[in-house]
Amino acid sequence: MIDAYEDPGVPDCRGGGRYLWWLVTRQPGRSLAGALLGSTWMVLLAAAPYLLSRAIDEGLEPGDFPALAGWTGALFAVGAFNAWVSIMRHRTMTRVRMDANFRTVKVVVGQAIRLGAALPRRAGAGEVVTIGVGDVLTISQALTIIGPGIGSVIAYLVVAALLLSVSMPIAVVVLLGMPLVAVLVVPLLARLQGTETEYRERQGVLTARIGDLAGGLRVLNGLGGKGLFADAFHRDSRRLLAQGYRVGAVSSWIQAFGTGLPTLFLGVVTWLAARLAAQGDITIGELVSVYGYVAVLVAPVGFLVECGYQISRGVVAARRVVRFLRLEPVPDTGTRPAPSEPAVLHDPESGVRVRPGRLTALAAARPADAADVVDRLGRYVPSAATWGGVPLAEIPLPQVRERILVAEHEADLFAGTLRELVAGRSDPGAEDIAHAVHAAVSDDIVQALPDGLDSPIDAQARNLSGGQRQRIRLLRALLAAPEILLAIEPTSALDAHTEARVAERLHEARRGRTTVVTSTSPLVLDRADTVHFLIDGKVAATGTHQELLDGEPEYRTLVARDENAEELLN
Numbered sequence: 001m002i003d004a005y006e007d008p009g010v011p012d013c014r015g016g017g018r019y020l021w022w023l024v025t026r027q028p029g030r031s032l033a034g035a036l037l038g039s040t041w042m043v044l045l046a047a048a049p050y051l052l053s054r055a056i057d058e059g060l061e062p063g064d065f066p067a068l069a070g071w072t073g074a075l076f077a078v079g080a081f082n083a084w085v086s087i088m089r090h091r092t093m094t095r096v097r098m099d100a101n102f103r104t105v106k107v108v109v110g111q112a113i114r115l116g117a118a119l120p121r122r123a124g125a126g127e128v129v130t131i132g133v134g135d136v137l138t139i140s141q142a143l144t145i146i147g148p149g150i151g152s153v154i155a156y157l158v159v160a161a162l163l164l165s166v167s168m169p170i171a172v173v174v175l176l177g178m179p180l181v182a183v184l185v186v187p188l189l190a191r192l193q194g195t196e197t198e199y200r201e202r203q204g205v206l207t208a209r210i211g212d213l214a215g216g217l218r219v220l221n222g223l224g225g226k227g228l229f230a231d232a233f234h235r236d237s238r239r240l241l242a243q244g245y246r247v248g249a250v251s252s253w254i255q256a257f258g259t260g261l262p263t264l265f266l267g268v269v270t271w272l273a274a275r276l277a278a279q280g281d282i283t284i285g286e287l288v289s290v291y292g293y294v295a296v297l298v299a300p301v302g303f304l305v306e307c308g309y310q311i312s313r314g315v316v317a318a319r320r321v322v323r324f325l326r327l328e329p330v331p332d333t334g335t336r337p338a339p340s341e342p343a344v345l346h347d348p349e350s351g352v353r354v355r356p357g358r359l360t361a362l363a364a365a366r367p368a369d370a371a372d373v374v375d376r377l378g379r380y381v382p383s384a385a386t387w388g389g390v391p392l393a394e395i396p397l398p399q400v401r402e403r404i405l406v407a408e409h410e411a412d413l414f415a416g417t418l419r420e421l422v423a424g425r426s427d428p429g430a431e432d433i434a435h436a437v438h439a440a441v442s443d444d445i446v447q448a449l450p451d452g453l454d455s456p457i458d459a460q461a462r463n464l465s466g467g468q469r470q471r472i473r474l475l476r477a478l479l480a481a482p483e484i485l486l487a488i489e490p491t492s493a494l495d496a497h498t499e500a501r502v503a504e505r506l507h508e509a510r511r512g513r514t515t516v517v518t519s520t521s522p523l524v525l526d527r528a529d530t531v532h533f534l535i536d537g538k539v540a541a542t543g544t545h546q547e548l549l550d551g552e553p554e555y556r557t558l559v560a561r562d563e564n565a566e567e568l569l570n
Contacts (some may be wrong), residue, residue: 016318038151049292057285144313152300343388439509
């Protein structure tokens with residue numbers, strides 16, 4: 001099984017089926033052992049009726065007790081050996097599934113690391129959660145085909161051959177049974193793939209909305225939007241439930257065929273064998289063996305249907321994984337050096353021009369428009385943005401990351417002490433930390449913790465409030481002291497009093513360095529040297545906060561709405 005630090009290999013991302021096959025080929029020895037053990041187990045199940053028929057015909061019926069004892073001993077030995085084979089088959093297949101599970105987790109986590117900060121811009125949180133929680137397990141279950149799946153096919157052929165030695169009509173009936181199962185089940189498997197794919201997509205969307213609800217519940221409640229969001233979530237969950245019922249309906253028919261058809265065959269073949277025995281065409285022992293063969297076939301046929309079901313679901317899950325693995329980070333083809341001195345950042349798509357050494361604010365009716373501008377200026381998405389006249393795409397990415405920092409208001413916070421959390425990879429001095437704590441208005445947070453900066457913080461800082469988490473994120477960004485800081489909604493979770501102090505101290509702490517904030521709060525906008533007012537992602541007006549208030553009615557309406565929101569929150 002794959003080691004925790006072992007290279008998982010390069011996955012085959014040409015399709016869901018090819019990805020499943022790649023998982024098989026990554027453990028060829030274990031996969032082959034699973035197939036051999038599964039086949040042996042299934043075939044030896046069919047050996048029991050044969051031995052039983054010999055014991056009846058050669059021992060019990062003629063009264064030959066030594067022969068009866070010999071065949072009975074053989075039956076016991078085969079049963080005991082097959083029990084051991086079954087244990088080994090189960091252990092081997094468990095390892096196969098666990099390897100597939102861990103290997104998929106590793107390639108998904110590796111891809112997430114490879115995408116880095118571009119991950120939330122390329123894939124939704126709900127999609128990643130759905131892959132990690134459900135798809136990985138579904139993929140591993142699909143590899144059941146290696147053991148009992150292959151064994152079922154071989155056992156089916158062996159039983160058919162044994163039945164040929166007993167009766168041609170019975171063998172023909174059994175041989176025709178499998179194509180009949182395929183004719184009935186394959187269309188259902190195709191339908192299952194379609195319904196399951198739609199279900200997984202809706203599940204990912206709903207999971208993402210759960211995360212949005214958890215993160216913004218306080219704001220929604222303050223603005224009176226909790227009920228609207230809850231109604232929308234209820235409608236989406238009902239649609240997901242209805243889609244789940246459709247998936248369950250198809251699955252139930254597949255499983256019903258997997259259990260019902262073999263039982264139907266058992267009845268038909270037993271009736272046919274009984275008629276042949278009554279006519280003297282087969283012996284009593286052969287009648288017993290026929291019943292045993294067909295009874296044994298219930299397991300292989302059921303396994304084949306189950307394998308088809310699991311593979312169908314596994315292909316759907318693998319397609320989602322493959323789609324995630326196909327995502328590419330922002331390409332780094334830069335060869336031109338970054339400007340040696342502070343220079344203008346320009347986004348031609350929106351018209352935003354950020355002058356060096358100033359605090360610039362982006363105010364947009366749709367916050368996503370301002371965030372898109374930041375993504376382009378931070379080179380998280382392909383764009384025509386320039387830095388000092390040089391296209392950002394032509395500057396080596398390490399140089400961009402070293403000097404331009406994008407600080408998101410929901411950036412991850414990892415577990416550790418507060419000092420480790422805000423320091424990152426640097427080793428700031430006590431004076432630098434104190435200045436950053438003051439600038440981010442985080443003094444009260446440090447003082448309230450039992451051990452100050454050395455107090456443990458939970459993952460995502462769950463032991464802090466939403467406003468405290470936001471100030472800790474800002475503290476971390478300020479402590480990094482980048483040449484250019486691009487902050488997305490750095491005060492959206494703060495009360496008006498704290499927000500005013502953050503705006504004042506941020507302006508002072510970043511004096512002489514380039515800073516961009518996205519916000520519609522008048523407390524923040526009033527402290528900005530330049531405000532770009534965006535409409536539909538384009539600069540509609542530029543000036544100071546007061547100039548825009550006096551000359552732009554739409555800007556005044558936007559700011560007034562934000563003031564009303566602040567009053568509700570307070």
